[in-house]
Amino acid sequence: MKYGMKLLAGLIVPAVFLAAGCGDEQVPDKKIDVVLKELTANGSETETTTILTFEFDKDIAGLETADIAFNSGSTGAFPNNLTKVDGQTGIYKLTVRNIKASGEITVLSIEKSGYAITGTPKTAAVHCYTYTPEPNSKEAIEAFVNAHWEEYGYSEKPTKYIALSFDDGPCAASNSGGTVAMLAKLEELNVKATFFVIGQNIRGNQSAAKAIFDAGHELANHSDGYGALGSATEASITTSLTAASTAIKNITGADPALFRAPNVDYGTGTNLAHVCTELGLAIIGVSVWSNDYDGGVNSAQIVTNVVNNTFLNSGDGGIINCHESNTSGGRTLAALPDMIAGLRSKGFWIMTVGELAIVKGINLQVGTRYDSIPIR
Numbered sequence: 001m002k003y004g005m006k007l008l009a010g011l012i013v014p015a016v017f018l019a020a021g022c023g024d025e026q027v028p029d030k031k032i033d034v035v036l037k038e039l040t041a042n043g044s045e046t047e048t049t050t051i052l053t054f055e056f057d058k059d060i061a062g063l064e065t066a067d068i069a070f071n072s073g074s075t076g077a078f079p080n081n082l083t084k085v086d087g088q089t090g091i092y093k094l095t096v097r098n099i100k101a102s103g104e105i106t107v108l109s110i111e112k113s114g115y116a117i118t119g120t121p122k123t124a125a126v127h128c129y130t131y132t133p134e135p136n137s138k139e140a141i142e143a144f145v146n147a148h149w150e151e152y153g154y155s156e157k158p159t160k161y162i163a164l165s166f167d168d169g170p171c172a173a174s175n176s177g178g179t180v181a182m183l184a185k186l187e188e189l190n191v192k193a194t195f196f197v198i199g200q201n202i203r204g205n206q207s208a209a210k211a212i213f214d215a216g217h218e219l220a221n222h223s224d225g226y227g228a229l230g231s232a233t234e235a236s237i238t239t240s241l242t243a244a245s246t247a248i249k250n251i252t253g254a255d256p257a258l259f260r261a262p263n264v265d266y267g268t269g270t271n272l273a274h275v276c277t278e279l280g281l282a283i284i285g286v287s288v289w290s291n292d293y294d295g296g297v298n299s300a301q302i303v304t305n306v307v308n309n310t311f312l313n314s315g316d317g318g319i320i321n322c323h324e325s326n327t328s329g330g331r332t333l334a335a336l337p338d339m340i341a342g343l344r345s346k347g348f349w350i351m352t353v354g355e356l357a358i359v360k361g362i363n364l365q366v367g368t369r370y371d372s373i374p375i376r
Contacts, residue, residue: 230267
């Protein structure tokens, strides 16, 4: 899921600063009104994260976020993270998130009683400029959650994060609808996931692999075949992982950053970790098992295995392991609606492994295994 936002063009909004006197006079109940008018892009409502820079004659003792309030037209807007700019007298920055005025006028007021003003009273310049979070940055992800949690069926804003992953694809439509059916169901449910794909399957199902990427999901390395690599030589591991990474790069234009071993079998040696380090791959394990690869497990049991997993009781950061229909026989496809609903009812925002690392502020290290993010 790409969490970038289309924002306002840069603008400067002056706010007139009126004082009864000058010099070091105490000015009670000082108030600044900042008028923000949100524009629309292509006729649709836009979402914004804006930074305001306030310039005063001198530092304002005790000025804090609690001194800030919104007035008319401010539905959905809230101030966050007022900071003093180091080394610059009287300069403050305020992040204002999720202003959704859709063309209405939003008035932001700052009130602080009894602070000293030096010099001649003047206009307190309030520079309003666009702040665009980097796509898939922590800030952009959090802003997206703030804007869409109700739409996605949560009863309250989720505060926990979990990654969903699928192994063994891509696969053809002959496998219970294949990758295309899985993607359609994920789109219907508003979910993005990480697909650990097999090189030989990519070469046999190029269009399906491209469909995964085009839908905004994450493609990751699951080796070139199904053979166990836990006890394999470095040479054979390198051949397999390189072939799979090349197949992925042919789809995405970039080398994958994540690897999961077939059958999540890492063995007891260091060969896999060493090769992953050389190839720039972080190793991704599992903390929540669906067991959907077991032919004796039905869709209802898959839901239970995930939603009632004991790992979920101790916090977030988990990584769910599921399989595409060439391994799960369509049982996971059928389980997805109830699985997603169950996770959302427990307050989990579902995302890719890469996004989980971003929102948790974890820089995944190559050659290191993560069964959860952070590791616990």
